[in-house]
Amino acid sequence: MKAHLHHFDITREESMLLPVEFHRKTRLQHVDKAFKAEITRIVPLTDMERLYQLRILDPGERERFTFFPGQFVMVDVPGFGEVPISISSSPSSKGLVELCIRKAGLVTGVLHKAGQGARVGLRGPFGTFFPMEQMKGKNVLLIAGGLGIAPLRAPLYSIIENRPDYNTVHLLYGARDQSQMLFGYQYEQWRRVGDVKLHLIVETPDPCWTGEVGRITALLEKIRIDPDETYAIVCGPPVMFKFVCNRLSELGLPMHRMFVSLERRMHCGMGKCCRCNIGSTYTCLDGPVFDYWTVMNLKEAI
């Protein structure tokens, strides 16, 4: 009878022998395999946040690694764990990934101790992305609160690199105070080279602050929005995008043209572990980018 009980060796399945390709979601492959990447540069932003530049070491993997603005990667620090981090760099830079990481727990704490040259693993990219193609020919409102600027940098770069394809672009950015504003050294470039209308606001101004003071919704009153010709991308804490999106709704912007990026704890990134489930939706598969209508229909989303 033994002849009928032959062992099935999954590692010899045809698709398992092909190089890992994370965008081919339905192909059987080594889903836990991490791309090894080296930290090539660390840019301190605040006490808590740093920008990490990573380069995938294997030239073949570097070539195959592509992503869309809004997607995230699982960063694997061997021995410590994995964390989901949204990609903060331009989708056109092959194999070079920038991640803006806040020191918030065990794994990110270890990353803050890591130096240049340290090697981490990357899995991904995972998740949905902002519809950059759909937005072409339209006005774009990029609205960020606090650390929300991190996932917003990817669509921002995508727009700046293809600037003629888009109409008026506003970037509205709010933070608790001036010291919490990230990427201050890039504002001039975004404004002058990128032709992005940048508006900043803080909640508690320090004595040298000369700009706007208040909640981010106040900035919406300062600009003219054409609801029929505008898309909005909103990233920030849930309470912030709730107020922003509700105000945009009042201004006539349809909910299916507002996009938000949600944040949840993820253990797998592949729609298995359930940790990022909202009601019944996987943030890792169906998100993290959702249109606001979908978010309104998710229980416990906000």
Place this chain on the structure above:
Amino acid sequence: MLFRVITKEAFRKFVNTLLSEIEIIAPRKVATDYTGRSIYHYLPVDRFEDVALDYDTTRFSAKTYFTPFKENLASYSFQNGDWTQSIRYRGVTRLILGLHACDINALLKLDKVMARGPFPSPHYIARRKNTLIIGIDHDPCAGGFCRSLGTDTVTHGFDLFLTDLGDRYFVAIDSDRGFSMLQEVENTEVTEDDRVEYSAVRRRIAKGFTTHVETHNLPNILDIEFESPVWAKWGAKCLSCGTCAMVCPTCYCYGVSQEFSMDFASARKNKQLYSCNLYDFARVAGDHNFRARTSTRLKYRYYHQHRGFVETYNEPMCVGCNRCGNACLAGISPPEVIADLHMEEKA
């Protein structure tokens, strides 16, 4: 599907032959509980006499043989400031004998999550494809409500499926593997008498159900009753221990953690089954917890089982085995909670 008939004596010989060749997991009586009820577990067996094919239900489901409570996903070795990752898939050839229809249906549901759709899991598929399944029909177990969920019969997902006709088994064959195996023992074509008898047995089983759960419009009711006081009522009883998810044949959620070896020369990435009823299930960075309340977590489990899964796969995740109801220390059982929800809707 092909059907055959095999005598019980031939089946015993068949199992004994298999026992000399592969590991067999089967229901075994391990103890008797305080009410005098037998406690069965799916465990490895050495001889046919240890197999309790007439068992009512097991306390744990057989999912541990497909998605183990703890599983190694990857290993890392450290050398000269660098690391190397290695991944191993474990899939020993073995046979699970005596699975009931609900448990086979549970595997079919797990297949949808783990083996199909986005990111099929090689860990799961290696185990699933190397496991032979011989299922068996049975009279309804106390408290089971599989008939309400349409999981009391099964049409695929096994190699052989037996229905007891007294001195012989009516065998459904769902794989060439099962067909070839059966060729090795004496079996006969299905006769008119066999078919008549089979139908009579199935009718008897169908009539034997005493627990019913109203599933009509349940996905919508769950959404409408999201703020219902029913959740506060049952949530107040819930101990957030996670037992329900551990015994459930379809709950698959897990946590991933890593650990260093004592000499720091290597590390392991492990997956451990979790439960959405545990306090930190939805806790995120900055210590914010999306489901800090017991009642919210309890509600969430029902929401995923009876609405979320339906949205994705057009069928509920629950198979109605009521293992969670039997195991719950606080006496929370799905038939009661769901009945309560329906009452709430009428009020």
